Amino acid sequence: MKHDLIIEAIDVVKHFGDGGNWLSKSPVVQAVDGVSLQVRRGETFAIVGESGCGKSTLARVLMRLLSPTSGSVLFDGKEVSTTTGAALQSLRREMQFIFQDPFSSLNPRMTVGKLVGEPLEVHAPELSAQQRREKVADLLRKVGLRAEYAGRYPHEFSGGQRQRIGIARALASGPRLIIGDEPVSALDVSVQAQVINLLGDLSRDMGLTLVVIAHDLGVIRHMSDRVAVMYLGRIVESGTTEEVYTSPRHPYTKALLASIPTMGGKQGDRKATVLGEMPSPSAPPSGCRFHTRCPYAQAKCKTDAPALQGAGTDDHQVACHFWETIPNEAVIAETPQKTEAVEARFALYRNATDGGTVTHLLNQSTKRN
Numbered sequence: 310m311k312h313d314l315i316i317e318a319i320d321v322v323k324h325f326g327d328g329g330n331w332l333s334k335s336p337v338v339q340a341v342d343g344v345s346l347q348v349r350r351g352e353t354f355a356i357v358g359e360s361g362c363g364k365s366t367l368a369r370v371l372m373r374l375l376s377p378t379s380g381s382v383l384f385d386g387k388e389v390s391t392t393t394g395a396a397l398q399s400l401r402r403e404m405q406f407i408f409q410d411p412f413s414s415l416n417p418r419m420t421v422g423k424l425v426g427e428p429l430e431v432h433a434p435e436l437s438a439q440q441r442r443e444k445v446a447d448l449l450r451k452v453g454l455r456a457e458y459a460g461r462y463p464h465e466f467s468g469g470q471r472q473r474i475g476i477a478r479a480l481a482s483g484p485r486l487i488i489g490d491e492p493v494s495a496l497d498v499s500v501q502a503q504v505i506n507l508l509g510d511l512s513r514d515m516g517l518t519l520v521v522i523a524h525d526l527g528v529i530r531h532m533s534d535r536v537a538v539m540y541l542g543r544i545v546e547s548g549t550t551e552e553v554y555t556s557p558r559h560p561y562t563k564a565l566l567a568s569i570p571t572m573g574g575k576q577g578d579r580k581a582t583v584l585g586e587m588p589s590p591s592a593p594p595s596g597c598r599f600h601t602r603c604p605y606a607q608a609k610c611k612t613d614a615p616a617l618q619g620a621g622t623d624d625h626q627v628a629c630h631f632w633e634t635i636p637n638e639a640v641i642a643e644t645p646q647k648t649e650a651v652e653a654r655f656a657l658y659r660n661a662t663d664g665g666t667v668t669h670l671l672n673q674s675t676k677r678n
C-alpha cells in the first residue's frame with residue numbers, strides 16, 4: 310500500500326570516528342547502521358530503545374543536524390542529507406526539534422517572549438514588532454501558558470512549563486514535522502501526561518507530524534500510531550503501536566515490554582528482562598547484534614544478521630531468524646495492554662482536567678506546576 314510520506318530514511322548509516330591511524334587506534338562508533346524507515350504525514354511515529362541504541366543520533370540525522378555517513382534522508386521526496394544554504398534554512402522552518410532538557414535548551418538570559426519570538430525574526434522577517442508580539446502571545450496560549458509570561462525568564466518556570474515554552478518556540482516557524490528527543494523524560498510523571506496530551510492536541514489541531522524518541526514504552530503507547538524499536542544501531546521491530554504492543558515478535562521488544570513497571574511492582578518483576586549490558590557500538594556483536602543477550606540465540610544468530618521481514622501484516626516487521634518459533638507466553642502473558650502505572654498517570658491528568666479543552670485546563674494546571 311502506498312502512503313503519503315513526509316520523511317523517509319533509506320539505509321542510513323552514521324558512524325563517528327575514523328578508526329585512527331598506524332600510530333593510534335580510535336574506535337569507530339557505529340551509532341546507526343543501516344536504518345530505513347518511513348514516516349507518514351500526520352502520524353505520530355515513535356522510535357524506542359535503551360540508552361545508547363542510536364535513536365537520538367538517528368533523530369539528529371533526520372533533522373539534518375548531523376550528516377549521515379551514507380544513505381539518504383528524503384523530506385517530501387527531496388534529499389536533505391546534503392542540503393546546504395538557503396535550502397537548508399527553508400528546511401529548518403519545516404522541521405523543528407524539541408529537546409529532552411527544557412532548561413538547558415533555553416537561553417537563561419532571554420525572556421520567554423524573546424525565546425519564542427527569535428525563530429519568527431529568522432523565518433518571518435516581514436512581521437512588525439507588534440505583529441511578532443501578538444504571534445508570541447498566541448503561541449504561548451496555544452501551549453497553555455499565559456501571554457503575560459512573555460516578559461519572564463526560564464528560571465521562573467517549572468519543568469513542565471519550560472517544556473511548553475520549548476514547544477511554543479518549535480511551533481513559531483510553522484513547521485510541518487516536529488521531532489522530540491525524549492520530550493517528557495526529564496519531567497515529573499504527572500506533568501509528562503500533560504505535555505504528551507498537549508503534543509497530541511497540537512498535532513491533531515495543526516496537522517503536524519510528530520517523531521518521538523523515547524525509552525519509556527509505557528508512555529509511547531498512548532501517543533504514537535506506529536513504533537520502531539532500535540537495538541545497537543538497527544531497527545529490530547516496527548509496526549503499528551497496537552501490533553507491537555499486543556503481538557511483539559522480537560525477543561528484545563518482548564523484554565522491553567515486560568520490564569515496564571506496574572502499580573505495586575517494580576521494574577524487573579516480570580519474567581523477561583534483558584540480560585546483561587548493551588555491547589559497545591564501537592564493537593557490536595557479529596550476526597544478530599542481540600545474540601549476546603538473547604535467550605533464544607542459536608548458532609546461526611552469531612554469523613548471520615537477520616533482515617527486517619514481514620511478521621504477519623503489511624506494517625509489522627521483525628529482524629529475527631526465529632521469530633515464528635519463539636514462545637510468547639513466557640514473556641508477555643503478564644504484560645497488560647496498558648500498564649496500571651501509565652493508566653494512573655493519565656487518570657491524574659483526566660481528573661485534573663475534568664474533560665475541558667487542553668489549553669484551558671493547562672492554564673489552570675500551570676498554577677500548580
Ligand code: SF4
Nearest residue numbers: 597600603610629630
Ligand atoms: Fe535472538 Fe537469534 Fe532472533 Fe537475534 S536472530 S533475536 S539472537 S533468536
